[in-house]
Amino acid sequence: MQVPILKQGQYLIATIQSALSDADLVQLRDGIVLQVGKLRSRGVIIDVTALDVMDSFATRTLRDIAQMIRLRGAETVIVGIQPEVAFSLVQLGLNLAGVATALDLEEGLAFLDRQIKGAGGEAHSRGARGLQKE
């Protein structure tokens, strides 16, 4: 199943809606990394709320995406990791080191806003603000 990648102001939002095969994950990775340059996005949010299992490949792919996005000049935040998933990831030693995480989409947007403000981005993220108000 393909993951939709939505543009929201300066950000890209990818919401994973069901368990993904390895091929889907690779497709997601390539898609996001391509889009982030094409649309000149400043941040990427990957929402994994719907996932109740995350394996080592998924975790590694998410980490890869975060690192590749950073190289492309944007920030990534992973949101909505379920409590059980979080604990089993840590138990397996897959702790997503160096990847920003947030509770949910709202928190993720707030995090990116702060990041971009901190980095001195003069253009305020109108899109994200709008979404928060809704």
Added chain:
Amino acid sequence: MTTASVQARNTPTTHTTSELLRQLVAHLRQNRTQLREEWARRITEAKLLTVMGQEEIFAEATAVYDNYVEALESGTFEALQAYARNLSERIIPRGVETDEVIGIVLLLRDVLARSLFAKHQTDFALLNRILDAYEPAANRIANTVAVGFVQERERVIREQQEAIRVLSTPVLQVRERLLILPIIGVIDPQRARQLTEQLLQGIRTNRAKVVVIDITGVPVMDATVANHLVQTVEAARLLGATVIITGLSPEIAQTLVTIGVDLGKMNTVGDLQGGIEEAERALGYRVVQLPDTAHAS
């Protein structure tokens, strides 16, 4: 079951047994008042069921007696079992002990056996046969009641353990998006697991950004549990929350160093007050004492 079918299927011996039991039941029905009183008197004499009043004992004795006779007559124990469970439910919270319950059932058995002795003292052979019929049934009844009581007690104990476990790890919100988790007492692996579960759920439901775990009340911690704590901190980070641990005792500090925890990941502050202050700073709160209330208390 009709009498005819009993006769048709049963051997003469068992037929006699059921015949004898019927006689026995008739005898118990006849002497209901007297035997009941005798039993209640023996219970009081033996100083059993001291938490109950005289009248209450008599009322319960009546109910048990009737159920007892019923079970002897029908040979089915479901009604008695249900009654025993119901009775246990009522008397366990009042502190009635297992030995008291077994004691009263055995007393009833004795009282009834004695009345049989008295009735049939002239015909020893018949007495023997009646006792042969009576004893297995009576033992089974005593067994049913005692087991019912013990099972009920175990159920109560299990429920209480569960309640204690839930109460033992409260997750409390002190400010918007700030949770505290005071831990008191020894943490075993099972409690550690439950603690993690409650904390992570708490972070989600309260949308917490900072959590202060206070372990002042934890005397010792083994390596497994310490490791679990570190994993909990990591998992909380994946949910977007920062964890501050406060009140580490020297022994626990030593354990953490011995198992080689990456201290860069662990945010620790000396005491709970310091931890909450640190958390407030992280959340952007500033607590100010108003000048005119400085001497109020």
